[in-house]
Amino acid sequence: MSAQRVEHAEVVVIGGGVIGTSIACQLAEAGVGVVLLERGQLGAGSSGTTAGVVRAYFPGSPLIGELAVRSVAAYHALAARTGIELLRERVGFLVLCTERQQVEEFRREQAEQRAAGVEVELLTAAAAARRNPLLDEGAIVAAAWSPEAYACDPAAIVHAYATAAERAGAVLRTRTPVTAIDEDGLVHTPAGSIRAETIVCAAGPWADTVAAMAGVELPVTTYPVDLLLTDAPAPALPDLPMTLHPSSLRIRSWGDRILVGMGRPGAEETKAQWRSRVADQLGATYPALAGRRVEHGWSGDLDVSPDGLPVLGRDPSRPFVYAAGFSGQGLCQAPAAGELVRDLVLGNEGNTYDRLGVQRFQPSSGILRG
The missing domain is CATH 3.50.50.60 (FAD/NAD(P)-binding domain)
Known part of the structure; x- marks a missing residue:
């Protein structure tokens, strides 16, 4: 050397x-x-x-929301400067509330989120179901909605x-x-x-x-994470926003399929058991997806503090x-x-x-x- x-x-x-x-x-x-x-x-x-989503709203963390708002603006400026399409379409971000306590937590921090530049509002369960028609309206009490979320490459x-x-x-x-x-x-x-x-x-x-x-x-620390795919219930299904459930279940449209994620297996849980748990939560939150097979999409590693x-x-x-x-x-x-x-x-x-x-x-x- x-x-x-x-x-x-x-x-x-x-x-x-x-x-x-x-x-x-x-x-x-x-x-x-x-x-x-x-x-x-x-x-x-x-x-x-x-x-593949860039979003501005981070529940519970207005500081990160502030950085994300800055980042969305910077992406728009970089796209204009380089001519490379970065944020392809605005899909929105829906955060579901299954308990009244979660609604109160949202209300307590909403002013701080808005002060950070984050655009977010509280929707009724019915309004949330209109944003995501797969949602079981009876399974939630409300939802936070932030339009500043973009599908990206x-x-x-x-x-x-x-x-x-x-x-x-x-x-x-x-x-x-x-x-x-x-x-x-x-x-x-x-x-x-x-x-x-x-x-x-x-x-x-x-x-x-x-x-x-x-x-x-x-x-x-670093840990592996898997993202899953499942079939959409109908080919004419409109594009779904990124939707987050308190269980950490999240879905979004992925071409003609649906992308699914939900944390990682527990300490004593196999990947097969975890995938079964994901499928159960998926069906409980989105009845039209009950019983549908979830399959491996791709894997990656996350660095987490x-x-x-x-x-x-x-x-x-x-x-x-x-x-x-x-x-x-x-x-x-x-x-x-x-x-x-x-x-x-x-x-x-x-x-x-x-x-x-x-x-x-x-x-x-x-x-x-x-």
Whole structure:
């Protein structure tokens, strides 16, 4: 390794998904010299295994809603700038309430959500059933409705950011895994080493592994998730909004089929048992889908923090910046995450970092989670 030429870069971004390419784009357009390293192909990790929806409403988390609202606006601007269609159609996001307590929780935070720029309202059960005609109106008491949710092509978003980053001078290298990181910022790969003034970890499910190479502990874990498909009950069924049930069951139209997700198997549950539980909940919530076979669609890995919010900040003892723990929602937050990391690198940070950094998990921090 010592015989190989050592390159230099102001910033090395590790990870070529939607978060990493957004960061590379934002930094390069700010005049920062950037090299992005991706172990496989761009967008081949968790960015390519999502439900393909960008939304602004995150129940219980107005802070993330604020980042998502910023991100939706940024996607529209990026599409206009690159000519690449990013947010294809507005499908809306319906969050079902099966208990009055959930309605009260919505009402308590609605003003804060709206202050964050999130457009959301409470619907009656009947109005919710008009939005999603498969819904059993009697199974819910109300629903939150946010129109700002869009079907998208994750690969197109990654491509748009990668294209813009390269046009601004960033160097993007695929099939270039990071094998080691020295204390002085030397990043090793099979193709050679790069000495970085700042390292940015945006490696998704591999973020904790990459951070550990640099001697940084990130409180994120990785677990696999499966998305399922089932047949629609009728070919003339209108497009369904992304619909979330309190059980974590979520569905949306997927071509002429229906995409289904619901967490993951429990600790003592097999995949077959979990799929049976998903099918039962699906039939209880949407009677027209009762008894229908659910089959495997695709799998992916999610990086998740202890409170389910992103972990974004800078290590206090070394030039190491991290953006991880997006829980499969990176598409919704990538533009804002890129802006936040750019500001961190440039030294223009604000109080958002206090609420998203790892210090929030320290008992003495006094920072409220979420």
